[in-house]
Amino acid sequence: MSSGERPSLLSHDTLGAPTLAGSLRENGVASFSVDGALEQNGQNGNYAKYWTDARDFGSVGEQSDDDGSALLDDNDSIEDYDEMELDPDTLVANSRKTMDPSLRPGTDPLMSQSVTPNDRPSGHLRDRKKRNSIQIRLEKTDRKGRYILTADDPEIREILRKGVERERVEASGKKPRLRFRDLVFTRQFTTFDRRSQASSESPFFGFFTLFWLAMALLIAQSCLKNWREYGSVLGSNQIMKMMFSHDVYVLGLTDGAMTLGMFVTYFIQVFVKKGWVNWGRGGWILQNIWQTGYLAGLVGWAYFREWPWTHTIFAVLHGLVFLMKQHSFAFYNGYLSGVYRRKALLEVKLKQLQDMEPNHSAPTSPRASQQMDQFATGIDLSELAKKTSEHTMAKRRPSMHRNSTNLTNETSDVASVAAAIQSGSPITPDQLQTFERIMHAEIDDLTQELKGKNSCGSNAYPSNLRLRNFAEYICLPTLVYELEYPRQERINWWYVAEKLCATFGVLCIMQVISQAFIYPAVAKTLRMKEAGMTIEERWQEFPYIVSDMLFPLLIEQLLTWYLIWECILNVLAELTYFADRGFYGDWWNSVTWDQYARDWNRPVHNFLLRHVYHSSISSFHLSKLAATFVTFLLSALVHEMCMALMFRKVRGYLFSMQLMQMPLVMASRSKYLRDQVILGNVVFWLGLFIGPSFLTSLYLVI
Known part of the structure; x- marks a missing residue:
């Protein structure tokens, strides 16, 4: 920010600096200092240009006047500017060149969609010639260190207004409603x-190498011990x-059978597409009945077959994966079926509208004029026309009723237009043009929704409901259905071979560890029960069993x-050309349990986020806290079901431990712990270290 002539001051005083650099934070505080970057870079020329090329001017505080003025506050760390002689007319030079596009006039910062020149009315601000400076006024107030930035220029006022709106939304924590497909x-x-660049450039890759060397030495040690005791490297095995040895073929x-059962969901959606089943009325109920029967059949079959725990956990977990895939496929396509039906309905309404003859003659009486401007339905056409001008339509948000076909109970511009068409009252050519604009905008939005992330639109609903498409989705390493995923061009067969070798190698290591260190402790608990030891006697051995299995x-x-999320899922992704390998984050750095869960x-996590958390909020109108509790509750119930099938009894230990994570998360966000990163990570690793051994021992001993 460059100003007019200033009084001669000492060189170390910021008031003598040719340029003052600062930042405007969310609370409206502006911190000014000498722009040191100018001196370091030897910029002795256009200081204002350097500053505006380095930072955006669009971030302003929440406090603003109606005329677009923003209040600049200070804090204790900045110097006093009250003695400075300010030129009231100050220029922000070159402020147009590096401005954030979301803050330019004609752009909605929440939707991040710019208005093209063809969409603007003639004489729009952006159609005029660009200038290299904008005139503003910087005025002192009665408070020390507080100044008011005002601007007569309509462009800068629009920038300030949009900046304030954006900061207010960010400060409130409220985000625009996301589309169903916004994942x-x-x-x-x-x-x-x-x-991965993160792997190749990691400063900790040596520890990764050390871990696998330690695993190799552990296997060698176990093999030597087994050879000495059993005469075989596999031991008793x-x-x-x-x-x-038991039911491998049955498994x-x-x-x-579980895989073939998934196609029931596919055919339900085919029936919905053909109109034989209405998803909003009974389709979703039919789908939930099928999912309940699918899960009940899986659990009952796994329980009564009396499989070993390895068979049971494989069948149950694989069945749950298939169940989540079916749910995501069904409810996303069910939602799109409503969007498709709404689009068809609006196209019919648009055709009716285009067939109407506008009334070109002026009304002959005040009553007739009033009828033309406002129907008996209460539609104010003049207000509707104002709301749907070209400028506002360019910034409009999509309708909240994307899958609704009951326009009579809906409150929206489209419903108002439908009511106007239904009333049969005469309309003027201008009103007809306004109505057509509304209907076209809504139909275009619905068309885009049906395309989803499909760039070419060839897989848009209902074209996506093909048997091959569903079969491919079954094999993809994702639980969330989309119309299109990022794909790679070819399969790297050497990479597939590498991951397959890693898969079998890890399985061998896990088998050795289970046989050498876990099986003896499990066998000990079984012998105690067979010997008729009481719970009190077994409880005395509990600490030692926990210690043995830590x-x-x-x-x-x-x-x-590592086996599932790094090896198996990467093999599936490579074989199916699936390019999004974001199967996990850096969970080992977690400082809270919710971060680990994500x-x-x-x-x-993506499945629970879309189909449990957000669905609880949108469908059942739960609060965020209640939706979080429902998500944790469902996850805890599923985990406890798996433990009940493995140990053939319901105890609720894992269920209780998982629900305890919620108060732990709330405690970690308190002012005393939220900045204690190392402590949070220590607590996380202690829980991950002790928890599995403690819970397993509880299920075995009691």
Whole structure:
């Protein structure tokens, strides 16, 4: 910001500086200082140009006047400017060149969609020639260190207004309602993938190497011990015998039956598309009945077959994956079926509107004039026309009723137009043009919704309901259905071979650890029960069992995570050309349990976020806190169901522990703990270290 002539001051005083640099924060505080970047970079020329090229001028505080003026406040760290002789007319030079597009006039900062020249009325502000400076006024107030920035120029006033609106939205924490499909998939690698920049440039890659060397040495040590005691490197090998000696073929047939059962969901959506089933009235009920039967059949079959825990957990977890895939496919396409029906309805209404003959003659009486301006339905056509001018239509937000076909109970511009058409009252040519503009804008929005993220539109609803499309979705490593995903061009078969080798290698390590360190502790608890020991006697052994399984279960947990989210999912992604490998985040750096829940299993987190958390808010009008509780509750119930099937009894230990995460999350966000990053990470790792061993011992001993 450059000013007029200033009094001669000492060189170290900021008032003598040719340029004052500062930032405007959300609370409206402006901190000014000498622009040191100018001196360091030797910029002795146009200081205002350097400053505006380096920062945006569009971030303003929330306090503003109606005429677009913004109040600049100070804080204790800035110097006193009350003695400065200000030229009231100050120029912000070159402020147009690097301005954030979301703050330019004619752009909605919430929708981030610019208005093209063709959409503007003639004489629009942006159609005029650009200037290299905008005149503003900087006035002193009665408070020390407080100034008022005003501008007579309509462009800068529009910038200030939009900046204030944006900051107010950000400060309130309220975001615009997201579309059903607003879940972003992008091309990326997993963190531990050797092709990932994060992996190749990580300063901790040596620890990754050390971990696998330690695993190799652990296997060698176990093999030597087994050879000495059993004469075989595999030892007694009870784990392997348990896995492959009972119902292996039945398990494979069960998995095939679960896969074929998914196509029931596909055919339900085909019936919805053909109009045989209305999703909004009975389709979603039919889908939920099928999902309930699918889950009940899976649980009952796994329970009464009396499989070993390895078979049970594989069948149940794979069945839950299929269940979530079906739910996402059904409810997204069910939503799109409503959008499709609404679009068809509006196209019919538009055709009726275009067939209407406008009244070109002026009304002959005040009563007739009033009839033409406002129908008996209460529609104010003059206000509706004002709301739907070209300028406001360019910034309009999409309708909140994207899948509604009951226009009589709807409050929207489209419903008003439909009521106007239904009334049959005469309309003028201007009103006809306004109505057509409203209908076209809504139909275009619905068309875009049906396309989703499909760039070419070839897979838009209902064209996506193809058998091949659904079969491909079954194989994709995602639980959230989209019309199109980012895809890669070819399969790297060497990469597939590498990940397959890693998969079998990790399985071997897990088998060795289970046989050498976990099986003896489990066998000990079974012998105690067979010997008829009381709970009190078994409880005395509880601390030792927990201690014996601390390290083995931690390693098994880490290896299980690596096996599924790094090896198996990457193989599936490579074979299906799936380019979004964001299967997890850096959960090992978690400082709260909600951060861990978000990052360690992104596919499930995305499913819960869309179909449980957001659906609870939109469908049942729950608060964010209540929706969070419902999400945690559902997750806890599913985990406890898995434990009940594995141990064949319901105890609720894991269920209780998971629900305890909510108060822990709230405590971690308190003012005493929210900045304690190291402490939070220590608490997280203690829970992950002790929790599995403690819970497993509880289920085994009691």
